[in-house]
Amino acid sequence: MARTQGSHAGITGPRLREAALRLFARHGYAAVSMRQIAAEIGVQAGALYLYTPDKQALLFALMRDHLEDLLADWQPPEAAADAQLESFVRHHIxxxxxxxxxxxxAYMELRNLEPANFAVISRLRRDYEARLEAILSRGADAGLFDVADTRLATMAxxxxxxxxxxxxxEGGRLDRATIEARYWDMARRAVAAPVPQPKSAPVAKVGHASGGDI
Incomplete structure (x- = not known):
């Protein structure tokens, strides 16, 4: 039997991962089989196991690499907490x-991770959340933010x-730049400390003159 075109030497890790990503996002992890992934890239199902132990390993690799790339792609700038928060918000979007x-x-398929894989993904998520929480704590200490519970504010x-x-x-009523600017404004307002209002000068009391018309 002739080998399916594109199998073995023609398979690459990126092609396999891209196919798994498309199918998991479209149908859900539980509904996708290794045979379907193989058909998506035009190979025999057995050829996939040259590149991944199983479907669970594919899901885990997609989630892990997504979060590791997210963590590596942004570092807080050397700036005040409000500028760091703006940088975080815009980059996240x-x-x-x-x-x-x-x-x-990354959000919908957590329930399908095996316990050991779930622990790794949870740690990476906490590492990312900790960056935002640190910004909020620093801003609150500096009087820039009014945040009663930094953990809750982080998750929100x-x-x-x-x-x-x-x-x-894409192509909707609002473009990316507008979305980014408006969401940053909402995030800023959500945590901003109130601006102290200047005290008004006392109003002088005017007494009535005696023995005459006003």
């Missing part, structure tokens, strides 16, 4: 809008920013 399928899988901001990927579509 740009990075995630470029990778909607990975974002979807990340949920708000990541949620853009569920509804944003």
């Amino acid at each position: 740009r990075y995630h809008l470029d990778r909607p399928d990975l974002v979807f899988i 901001l990340i949920a708000m920013l990541t949620g853009i990927t569920t509804w944003y579509r």
Whole structure:
């Protein structure tokens, strides 16, 4: 029997991962078989095992690499906490809008990870969240932010920013630059410390003159 075109030497890790990503995002991890992934790239199913132990390893690799790349792609600038927060917000939006399928899988398929893999992904997620929490804590200490619970604020901001990927579509009413600017404004307002208002000068009391008309 002739070998399916593109099998063995023609398979690459990136092709396999891209196919798995498309199918997991479209149908869900549980509904996708290794045979379907093989058909997506035009090879026999057995050939896939030259590149991955199993489907679970594919899912784990996609999630792990997504989070490791996210962590490596942004470092807080040497600046005040408010400037660091702006940098974080804008980077988070740009990075995630470029990778909607990975974002979807990273959040929706956590339940399908085996315990050891889940522990690794959870640690990477906490590492990322800790960066934002540190910015909020620093800003609160400096009087720039008014945040009663930095952990809660961290989770709320990340949920708000990541949620853009569920509804944003290219060519819609608002372009990326506008979305980015408006979300930054909302994030800023959510944590900003109130600006002290200047005290008004006391109003002088005017007494009535005696024995005459006003």
